[in-house]
Amino acid sequence: MLTKTAFQGKVTKTNQLFIPFVVAGDPSPEMTIEYALRLQEQGADILELGVPYSDPLADGPTIQRAAKRALKAGMSLRKAIELVPEMRKQGVEIPVVIFTYYNPVLQIGHDAFFDLLEANGVEGVLIPDLPFEESEEVRNLADEKAIEFISLVAPNSEERIKQIAEQAKGFLYCVSTLGVTGERNEMNAEALNFIKEVKAYSPVPVAVGFGISNYEHVKLVNDHADGVIIGSKIIRVIESGLEKVENDAKEEALQDFSKEIKQLMNG
Amino acid sequence: MLTKTAFQGKVTKTNQLFIPFVVAGDPSPEMTIEYALRLQEQGADILELGVPYSDPLADGPTIQRAAKRALKAGMSLRKAIELVPEMRKQGVEIPVVIFTYYNPVLQIGHDAFFDLLEANGVEGVLIPDLPFEESEEVRNLADEKAIEFISLVAPNSEERIKQIAEQAKGFLYCVSTLGVTGERNEMNAEALNFIKEVKAYSPVPVAVGFGISNYEHVKLVNDHADGVIIGSKIIRVIESGLEKVENDAKEEALQDFSKEIKQLMNG
Amino acid sequence: MLQVFPDIKGRFGDFGGKYVPETLMGPLQELESALDEAMEDEAFLKEYHHVLQEYAGRPTALTFGDKVTKHLGGAKIYLKREDLNHTGAHKLNNAIGQALLAKRMGKQKIIAETGAGQHGVASATVAAKFGLECKVFMGEEDIRRQELNVFRMKLLGAEVIPVSSGNGTLKDATNEAIRYWVANCEDHFYLIGSVVGPHPYPRMVRNFQRVIGDESLRQFKEVEPALPARIYACVGGGSNAMGMFYPFLEKEVELVGVEAAGKGIDTPEHAATLSKGTPGVIHGSLTYLMQDENGQITEPYSISAGLDYPGIGPEHAHLFQSKRVRYEAITDQEALDALKLLTETEGIIPAIESAHALAQAFKEVPHMSEEETILINVSGRGDKDMATLMEHFKEEVDHAH
């Protein structure tokens, strides 16, 4: 049961958070909005909007493929951020977290980046390769702009778990198993203990990601954490519909997508 | 003018010596005898009968090719020596010098080798890779059997010229130019000086070899030395007739051969 | 003082740091502690130096290039002969250091990235020598281009893991190695091949390569009354250069790092990170890199696989910014010409990487005085480059006689 406040009250549900991840521009900006709408329909609470990157250190092959498709379609950090108002127009109401590697942010510049986030009504930002020790300036800027800076903790963060968890904003991203994003078939008992520890320190909801790929996982995570983050699995569903999208059977692809997501979240 | 005695009186001519070289068994033992007869007809005084060898260090490509043909036809040191009585039967009367590399001799053994030479009526022996310093035992054996052990001197033999020339038997083989056997177009002035020096020491006729390939050479050499040794040139004439020999035009080949040798020796 | 770099956060001035997924922060911390302990431990240092000497063949020679000096006229040219190291390049110095550290940390498995295969071979070699399991990540494109080194690693008992992501080259192999490490950091040691990556790698690799400069300093003093006026080293990730430069940073010696200009720095095909790149984050470190306007890392180009890297060690970025080191860029053709000249005059066929340093030096020595001396780091031998060299020189040498 979720009791903590997050995203300045925009996330108000009391049941478990469902935080899906899609890559902006995979396979096109238009389709990303369509998928976002379907995810919202299926109960998504927060959307992680991934910015495709040439060298995504923390991502597995599925998300790498998605990034490649999106880059080919011309997506960039700036365009991904500018996609958010477009989403709003078409009905996406849930908070959006921009998920981007640090280098593109650096090229825009910290100040300009946050101005851009603010101007486009982005609620949160997650930078997977900017750990606590390197993120002070960015965290301060995020605070100034009242944008949630999402932190991650991992089982091997050890004495840093407390430090990271205590300053968490928006929600805290728990890496359930060591490893890059991807689908795995079993949840790790140790990981569950770790979640317990994190929850004890965190002022915000604790969501678990990395490796959640079926309803069993979702149930297991929801028994212990405040929410699930699902990335690779969703990308794979999108991937399986690519052919239909290309062949003008967009509607059918989206129906399939909704059905699969429903199944994933509700069994 | 030749005044010295050689080959126990068998070489008695007073004009210049003509010493041709053929490879035993090139292209067959029978043909070798035929060529020997023709050479005798053309005035040869001594026949150098070359034993084909796998690794003829002192021979150029022409003689290497001849050796290859002869080896292919099954020739060996023993067979070459045993070819001599056959030659005699067919009319070769001039002295025969067996020209062989040292290794085949070693394999037969010194004593057995000289027994073999003696038994087959061979008059001389030349071992191009057995220099003076290594040949004492062989020279003694040759003396015992009254077989001429032919020595070589070269322009760069220097202080050894005297030593080698003074003990020379049969005839002394003068290497006119540095180098392995083969045809060259010019005689070397330095070489002529060298011949003069050699003649001063030698108790036997001084013949010049290595590189004599036309009548001009022959004349030039004959102006200064006691004779000419001709190898590669003769092999090339044999080579040019190989096709005819193979095609049952043996007589024609031999006629061509005689004509060429005549031309070589008499212009 | 220069020597205090990197600071406690792993910064060389503005550069360096640890820009890595959270999961790596623990392992990096563990590595740093172990490294700090090891480098204070006499026994560890003794073993490291013992292995360098009795296994790798150190000290490597310092050769006076009398013939090339005469040929060019000007300053006297000395060559530090890392090409004589076991496995043929300086890479082994670092691989030995890290493998010993891995053992000390109780890690029985190492992973490594490789481009042309030099670091992969060095890693496979130390894995064999120290009884470690070894996985080498290598781009599929590079696997195709470097069949021989792939086989060599396998013969040494290493597993070569093809990387198909990105363009299938070094950058992608490094990404993949890091990803694999993220997932398997508990029992795996990641053996990085240059002074790149997150802190403490740039410092660690530099310290395991400084033996090049330490030896050079000592050897030079034995043969010349004064230090060299200039020292040249090629820069890919920058490890041979850092190893050579480090002990000279506070000496009065001009230091010259030479990048790969490929087909020219005014073309898109080069790997001249400092000359043409901009600051950014690559492989966990804030440094210079080659990227497009959106911050996407671009594919570099150089004829030499070892310089074909879009980033550069953060300490070099700092030395560039602080102007302590001068950085130049040399084209493929210039490097090949220098390689040929050294080969013909000194009988030493250098790696094409090293030939970049040679080329820059050869440009400069004729303008220097005969009283001056210079030192060039010959980071590796050219055996690995024979196929490339044949392509470029076969006709020329076939018609030489």
Next chain:
Amino acid sequence: MLQVFPDIKGRFGDFGGKYVPETLMGPLQELESALDEAMEDEAFLKEYHHVLQEYAGRPTALTFGDKVTKHLGGAKIYLKREDLNHTGAHKLNNAIGQALLAKRMGKQKIIAETGAGQHGVASATVAAKFGLECKVFMGEEDIRRQELNVFRMKLLGAEVIPVSSGNGTLKDATNEAIRYWVANCEDHFYLIGSVVGPHPYPRMVRNFQRVIGDESLRQFKEVEPALPARIYACVGGGSNAMGMFYPFLEKEVELVGVEAAGKGIDTPEHAATLSKGTPGVIHGSLTYLMQDENGQITEPYSISAGLDYPGIGPEHAHLFQSKRVRYEAITDQEALDALKLLTETEGIIPAIESAHALAQAFKEVPHMSEEETILINVSGRGDKDMATLMEHFKEEVDHAH
């Protein structure tokens, strides 16, 4: 006393001498005088040792093979690392000595024979370094098989002369080099690559290679209380073995020379000259060789081009006859297995030639006590053999993981 060999006639017991065309007697005499003078000249010896050290990278390491020792059990295995020499084998030691002698004699042109190309590369290398013109004679068949080394020689500025006589292999290349020397001895120096050929070559080459044994003796004493019980070296012409053995001839050490048994000494395909050959003359020297009943030299066979020679140095013939050295023969397969074992346990890929010595030692050490030590000469590195090794091991290593 062993050290007085060869005698004044160039004899090692019954073997050696000068079985050459008369035209070479002068040049050999000239060489001998120059050599004797040089070897008495402090300045010459100093330069030779200086070049070995500052150019070739000597001393080469003495490596304790701890892992292979543990793997096999028994005597402790030490490796003399000639593979770390510049250009990758012991061949350079001799090439340096002879090139310096050529220069001293005022000969600006050198010729050399080569089989696999190792001695050719060493000769081309010293020719480049000392500014000499270089012609390398190489059989046409070998040129086809060793394309890379041919290119390397050419890149170094040497002319490679194809030899089509005989079977177009090393024996024929040597014949042709000698023939060329006969015709051009005035201004040419013939740089022979092993302890073969007419006197004074076997002595000269041994003396230029004894640095291997001299260093080993000194290095061994630094790490072990007693001399090794046995020393192993492969034998082609026999130069690395003679160089290693010579300083130990009067010590209480068992010396083991290892020939190539090819496909087995009971087959016609081997190069086990002492095991299966008979005395005779080859390339100007009386020694053991492989020949047919008519004294025609036969073509040897070994997987390793450097051992694929039908003769052997006359000093070995003497040491064989006098039983001072034990000679064994190792098959292709045994050598390959030993190569793989050393690679996997020690991270050293040896030349296939050297692997013959390793194989014999590996057979014996398990039967020796752990208190004993042995020393193996790793005459060269395996880089040159990669194509051959790939043929033999590719499938195996590809399926290892």
